[in-house]
Amino acid sequence: MRSTPTILHLDMDAFFAAVEQASKPSLRGKPVVVGGLGPRGVVATASYEARVHGVHSAMAMAHARRLCPNAAYLVPRFGIYRRISDIVMALLAEVSPLIEPLSLDEAFVDLEAGDLAGDPRAVAERLRADIRAATGLTASVGLAGSKLLAKIASEQAKPDGLVVVEPGTERALLDPLPVRTLWGVGPATAEHLRRAGILTVAEIAQAGEPELVRLLGKAHGSSLHAMAAGLDNRPVVADRDVKSISVEDTFDTDLTDRARVRFEIDRLADRCAQRLRGAGRSGRTVVVKIRRYDFSTLTRSETLRAPTDDPAVVKETARRLAEAVDTTGGVRLLGVGVSGLADFTQEDLFAQAAQSLREADPGAGQGGGSGPQAPQELPVAPPPEPERAERWLPGQDVAHTEYGAGWVQGSGVGRVTVRFEVPADREPGRVRTFAVDDPALSRAEPPALTGPPAPAGRP
Incomplete structure (x- = not known):
């Protein structure tokens, strides 16, 4: 724990919805909901005008429409969100070189690593003003001596505010908060604590470390007790290593045609490979995620002999993994990802040779000698392009x-x-x-x- 509040957590206010309101004068001051608009869509972000009606992120879009029927419901525009995010991150870089981005609209900043000229509060206020001038958007900021407290402080500051946790005031901030506020406390842990009569952070601290270890185990119990006391020595880590890159889509109606499943897997594999190349990365393990009609979710993976960013290799592997799963009952969601990332690509010459052979002779590789050959599948035409509407x-x-x-x-x-x-x-x-x-x-x-x-x- 630091003796001065020099860890800053910045969170843009209702980021996606705020960008839409700033882009569209007719929506300023009105409820806006951004997310998937199909029957199975989910809310990504809701403006504060929509939140007063009970709409929140991760809510089913159909439920949101019932709560706030007069809101503007819009598809996400990730291109402009990334553009604005780049502006914000560049402003953070002017404050300190040590930045830990968490998402497009959220980051930790270690002010001690920069040229901290003046009071941290003044630095934070100037940063918020610069962001508003450059983007027209507002940001909430928390300042504290640890990442845990800075994150909680920025939540307390919302919307468009600044909260500074001065040394000695940590318990005053933490004690009344619900246990779910602390990192690592999900629904299952919260329910376990509730059964033990522990509902607030103060009650976690009062329970003592031995009791928490008994309830939750050594690692989790000790960590939770330390956080309840405001102790968190995790450093701000710049350029956190991304462990995987993936894309997925949820479909408005279940996919029952295997040709359509194959087409969607190919499309997702192409998108995944594009993201890989855009990030300058390659990966060794291809993963396919399939959620079936009954909500059962299956994942299949295959590790390649060398890292690749080749769309053909990712596509071929993903298709092979998907073909091994029974999808006759219907598919709600498909995803393709690549993990085991590296900063280089070691071309797999054998895979390339096999691919070239298949392109030259579609029957190659299906067996040899005089044994029976598997029937050759005819090329499958992609589904017709949707109507322009x-x-x-x-x-x-x-x-x-x-x-x-x-x-x-x-x-x-x-x-x-x-x-x-x-x-x-x-x-x-x-x-x-x-x-x-x-x-x-x-x-x-x-x-x-x-x-x-x-x-x-x-x-």
Whole structure:
């Protein structure tokens, strides 16, 4: 534990939803929910205006719609979220070189590793002001002598605040909090503690380490007792090593056609390989995740002879793993991942040779000699591309040759409704409706959040 509050935890406020509100003048001050919009979609982020109605992250989207039917429900736009995140992380780097990102919108910063000129509180206030000036968004900050307390302080600061935990005040902050506040206390541990009559952090401390060890085991009990006393000596670790890269999709209706399952596995494998290459990494173990119609979840993995970032190798391995799983009853979710990451790629010449042979002779590798050959599968055509109406999803950025930049408010029955506005507009933009196949309408890149005000008289 440090004697001064020089560990900073920053958390952007309702990040995805806040970016959408900043991008769309008509949504400012109104409830916004971002996430999957299908029947099985899940809330990623809800604005504070939606949270007052009970909407929160990880909630089923269908439930959110019942709680807050008048909210704007939008698909995520990860491209602009990453762009804003890069701006925020660059501002953090100006404060200290020792940054531990936790997600796009959250990070720890060790102020002692930087040029700490002045009081930590002043540094935090200046940082929050710089973020607001650069992005138009707000951030909540906690300052403390440990990561545990800084994280809790930033939660207390929400929204758009700063909480500093001065030395000697740790127990005053921790004691009244529920046990779930502490790291490592999930639903099962919380229930175990509840049965023992332990509901708050103060009661954890009062129980004593021997009793916690008896209830939870040596490692967990001792760790929990230390955290309840505010003790946490974990350092801020920059560039935490990512252990795996994966992608997954949940489908609105169960997939029962094996050809469709194969097509989706191929698509996910391509996306996973793209992320690998984008991160400059390669991996040795390919993992496939399959959640079936009855919610049973299976994972299958295969370790390669050498790290790879080759999309063909990832795809072939993922397809082979998926084929070994019985999916005839239906599939709710599919995922493809790669673990055992490395910073280099050692090309597997044998795999490449086998792939070349298969491309030259589709029957090669299915057996040899005069034995019976497995029937050769005919190439499977991918499922037909969705109708254009399905591609106009609420929140997407579009451009019209006459009316300029805007975003999709909704679509259906052959029509798409677009609101034409950009972040710099002072007033909400106008709404117009088009046929879904209008050639003048196209997808567009998200506009920058900051910049000079747009001229008056936009359509």
